[in-house]
Amino acid sequence: TLVAMGEVSKEIIKGNPDFFPTKPMDYGKFLVISLGTGSRKDEKRYNAKQSAKWGILGWLTSGGSTPLVDVFTQASGDMVDLHLSVVFEALHSDKYLRIQDDGLIGDVSSVDIATENNLNELVKIGEGLLKKKVSRVNLETGIFEPFKEETNEEALKRFAKLLSQERHRRHLRSPQGKAEAHKYEVKI
Numbered sequence: 001t002l003v004a005m006g007e008v009s010k011e012i013i014k015g016n017p018d019f020f021p022t023k024p025m026d027y028g029k030f031l032v033i034s035l036g037t038g039s040r041k042d043e044k045r046y047n048a049k050q051s052a053k054w055g056i057l058g059w060l061t062s063g064g065s066t067p068l069v070d071v072f073t074q075a076s077g078d079m080v081d082l083h084l085s086v087v088f089e090a091l092h093s094d095k096y097l098r099i100q101d102d103g104l105i106g107d108v109s110s111v112d113i114a115t116e117n118n119l120n121e122l123v124k125i126g127e128g129l130l131k132k133k134v135s136r137v138n139l140e141t142g143i144f145e146p147f148k149e150e151t152n153e154e155a156l157k158r159f160a161k162l163l164s165q166e167r168h169r170r171h172l173r174s175p176q177g178k179a180e181a182h183k184y185e186v187k188i
Contacts, residue, residue, distance in 0.1 A: 001034040002080050028091040031162055032084065036100030037111055038125070039074070046071070078142065085137040094148075095162075097155050098136070099129055102144060130156075 009024035022029050046067055051059070059068045081098060088096035107113045108121050130153040133146035150158070 001032060001084060005030060005032065027087055028093050028095075030095060031159060031166075032088075032096045033156070033159060034081075034084070034096070034098045034100075036077070036098065038101045038104045038109060038122075039077070081144075082137050082139075082142060086139060089136070089139070095159075097134065097152070097159060098144075099152050100135075100144065101125055101129055 005027070008019065008030070012019050012022060012024040020029065050062075051067065054062060054067070060066065081100075084096055084098070088094075104125070107115075107118050108125060110118075131151055134148050134150050134152055134155050135144040136147040137143070138145045
């Protein structure tokens with residue numbers, strides 16, 4: 001998500017006409033939908049007592065997993081979520097939507113199990129996520145909590161409407177849009 005926002009900012013800096021003239025860091029004008037791949041339910045897989053005994057090799061591989069990679073991967077995603085939640089909350093903007101299930105258990109929590117059964121389960125989870133309330137990171141606890149009465153499905157529809165309106169405005173500003181609008185002007 002941060003990489004995508006950085007790419008948009010670069011295009012704004014370059015003066016790309018496809019982007020509304022604004023300041024590159026004016027995130028209040030951004031509309032961000034961040035779809036997560038889901039994460040394991042907090043199973044407390046690693047604890048300080050265990051990890052204190054690992055040594056170098058234990059951090060690289062332990063119990064059939066890769067603790068060092070797991071920790072950095074999870075921390076990276078969490079930091080992006082936390083950062084964007086802070087930014088959009090500071091801007092008093094509701095144009096950031098993060099949809100993520102952080103309670104996955106078993107095979108559905110793995111990104112490399114593509115069996116028909118697992119994919120069907122993921123579809124069910126996705127459909128359930130649409131019905132859940134929009135969530136944001138609680139800045140005190142770092143945990144996603146329901147944020148408003150709007151469901152993810154309602155928020156996605158609201159975002160789609162905003163995107164459609166923006167597309168319409170851009171079309172009207174384009175040479176083609178101006179020509180089409182001119183064809184339909186009523187002359188009195």
